[in-house]
Amino acid sequence: MSDTARPPGAVVLEAEGLTKHFPVRARGRAALTRAPRVVHAVDDVTLTLRRGRVTALVGESGSGKSTVARLLAQLYPRTGGDIRLDGTSTAVKGGRAFKAYAKRVQMIFQDPFASLNPVHTVRYHLTRALKIHGKNADGASLEELLGRVQLTPAELYLDKYPHELSGGQRQRVSIARALAADPEALLADEPVSMLDVSIRLGVLNLLRDLKERLDLAVLYITHDIASARYFADETLVMYAGRMVEGGDSETVTQSPAHPYTQLLVESAPNPERLSAVGDEDDDEDGGEPPSLIEPPSGCRFHPRCPHAMPVCGERVPERVELTDAPGHWAACWLYAEKTEKTEKTEKTAQRGGKTEETEGAAS
Ligand SMILES: Nc1ncnc2c1ncn2[C@@H]1O[C@H](COP(=O)(O)OP(=O)(O)OP(=O)(O)O)[C@@H](O)[C@H]1O
Numbered sequence: 086m087s088d089t090a091r092p093p094g095a096v097v098l099e100a101e102g103l104t105k106h107f108p109v110r111a112r113g114r115a116a117l118t119r120a121p122r123v124v125h126a127v128d129d130v131t132l133t134l135r136r137g138r139v140t141a142l143v144g145e146s147g148s149g150k151s152t153v154a155r156l157l158a159q160l161y162p163r164t165g166g167d168i169r170l171d172g173t174s175t176a177v178k179g180g181r182a183f184k185a186y187a188k189r190v191q192m193i194f195q196d197p198f199a200s201l202n203p204v205h206t207v208r209y210h211l212t213r214a215l216k217i218h219g220k221n222a223d224g225a226s227l228e229e230l231l232g233r234v235q236l237t238p239a240e241l242y243l244d245k246y247p248h249e250l251s252g253g254q255r256q257r258v259s260i261a262r263a264l265a266a267d268p269e270a271l272l273a274d275e276p277v278s279m280l281d282v283s284i285r286l287g288v289l290n291l292l293r294d295l296k297e298r299l300d301l302a303v304l305y306i307t308h309d310i311a312s313a314r315y316f317a318d319e320t321l322v323m324y325a326g327r328m329v330e331g332g333d334s335e336t337v338t339q340s341p342a343h344p345y346t347q348l349l350v351e352s353a354p355n356p357e358r359l360s361a362v363g364d365e366d367d368d369e370d371g372g373e374p375p376s377l378i379e380p381p382s383g384c385r386f387h388p389r390c391p392h393a394m395p396v397c398g399e400r401v402p403e404r405v406e407l408t409d410a411p412g413h414w415a416a417c418w419l420y421a422e423k424t425e426k427t428e429k430t431e432k433t434a435q436r437g438g439k440t441e442e443t444e445g446a447a448s
Contacts, residue, residue, distance in 0.1 A: 095136045097302040098157060098190060098270045102166035103130040105152050109378060124377045126152040128326045129166070134270055134302035139293065141305045141317030141334065143349065147374055149326040150306045154272045157304065158192045159183060171269075188218050191263035195275040197255035201247040207231075207258050208243040214265035233299075234261045235291060253284040257291065264295070270302040271295075278308065289316045310346075311353045314338035319412075322346045325375055325385040327401075332413030342407055342415040345386045384418065392419055 106123035127149040134140055142150050155161045157168060159177040167174055170189060177186045194200045201210060211230055215222035228239040234257040236242045247255055256276060263271060273292065277285040293316060296303050305317050313320045313334055320337040322330040322345065330343040341347045373389075375381050381388050387397035396418050405420040407413045 092136075094138065096133055097136055097171065098134040099132070099169045100153070100157060100166060101131050101169070103132075103153065103156055103163060103168065104128050104165035105149075105156055105161060106164045122378055125326050125380050126377060127156065130323070130326075130328050132321055132328070132331075134304055136269070136302050137296060137300045138319065139296055139303040139305050139317040141307060141313035141320045142323060143307055143310050143313050143320060144323035145308060145349070145374060147325075147377070148323045149377075150323055151274050153323070154192060154274045154304060154306055157270075158190060158272055159186050160192075184217070188266045189268055190270045190272065191266050191268040192272040192274065193256075193259055193263050193276050196279050197252065197259045198247060200259055201255060203247050206244050206246055207250075210258060210262050211243075211265060214262045218266040220265065220267070230261045230265055233264055233295065234258070236261070251284075252280045253288055256280060256288055260288075260291070260295070264299070268301070270304070272304045272306075274306045275308070276305070277312075285312075292316070309353065310338055310349045322349065325380055326377055327385055328416065329386065330415045330417075332407075332410060336410040336413050340409055340413075342409075342413070342420065343386075343417045344390045344392055344419070346415075348389075384416075394418060 105127040107126055109122040109124060111122070130149075130153055132140065132142075132153075142153060144150055152161070156163050159168070159175070162176070162178070169175065170186070175186060177183045208227060211227050212222040215226055215230070220226065227243060231237065231239040231242055236254060236257055242250070242254070242258070247258075250258065260276075271292075276292065277288050280288060289312065292303060292305070295301055305313070307313055310320070310322075317334045320331065320334040321328055322337065322341075322343065324345045330337060330341065330346045337346060338350060341350050375385060375388065381398065383396070383398040383400050384390070384393075384402050387393045390397065400418075402416045402418045402421050404414045404416050407415060407420060
């Protein structure tokens with residue numbers, strides 16, 4: 086890697102105010118009479134990926150996680166916001182600029198069977214990836230790549246076709262192919278959710294090992310908040326296109342602040358299990374996710390929230406830093422209200438004024 090001199094924890098990839106709206110195609114009369122509508126898939130998402138750290142992005146189906154990953158991989162143009170790679174703003178449309186970006190930011194998909202071409206061998210896939218990124222594709226390089234994903238001895242795998250491998254082995258080949266670029270960031274979109282429960286842990290352990298050995302910045306997308314606790318250094322929670330909570334994984338999963346994160350944690354049947362939550366959680370307790378064509382006003386979780394207050398339906402809550410752990414934050418009026426009140430009380434006290442009256446006016 087060209088930049089091994091950078092310290093662990095250095096920022097690799099950042100998104101700020103990242104937004105993606107997909108146009109909805111109207112049919113028939115509606116196409117003539119109705120204003121064009123959009124799916125608010127991702128709104129105002131801010132995140133940072135650092136070297137040698139795994140960041141989990143957790144949320145139920147349709148919350149916008151894959152769209153965030155695809156935006157970060159520059160597979161979609163964004164509607165708004167910024168993406169910075171090593172501090173430089175980037176918007177890549179294709180061609181040579183995309184190739185240069187993809188060399189540094191690689192993506193791993195959920196279904197390794199779909200992402201590998203069934204008519205080609207492991208040797209072909211890895212040779213092609215190495216050549217695309219201008220690397221030597223000799224036997225030693227192929228062996229080294231397979232060694233990185235613990236498929237040894239290499240000759241056992243090199244001439245196999247995808248259907249001759251197990252699901253776990255296929256995903257390891259996909260990971261090896263991504264590593265052929267020698268990337269700085271790896272975007273893993275539900276990398277184990279299609280694998281048998283018994284082999285998920287092995288693949289996650291491999292990713293963790295790679296993160297440490299290669300100092301990779303890893304984005305780990307999952308439905309399963311229990312696996313985020315196990316595997317990720319930091320956890321971010323998304324609901325209906327917006328980020329609602331973030332912090333170190335232990336704090337977010339053990340002391341969730343946002344009512345949505347609390348619901349996710351409660352509905353994970355066994356936090357110790359790297360479970361199949363993602364396969365079955367679409368109707369977890371507490372209702373359904375909202376339509377993203379006309380998302381709820383204010384906090385998008387407010388129609389499902391057991392603590393909803395009038396303000397929750399009126400204004401989008403901002404991130405509030407919480408005091409229980411450094412870096413822990415939530416975008417929730419439960420905490421913003423307290424902060425607003427505290428600030429008002431402090432200001433009034435400084436002026437030597439009417440604390441009680443000001444508080445009453447604020448609530
Ligand atoms: N290409 C697209 N065109 C239109 N709408 C899209 C497109 N891709 C995603 N969406 C919509 O954007 C929203 C977010 O989808 P996304 O796939 O990012 O969510 P997710 O959290 O990754 O869900 P899952 O875990 O099921 O993959 C959904 O409402 C989805 O229907």
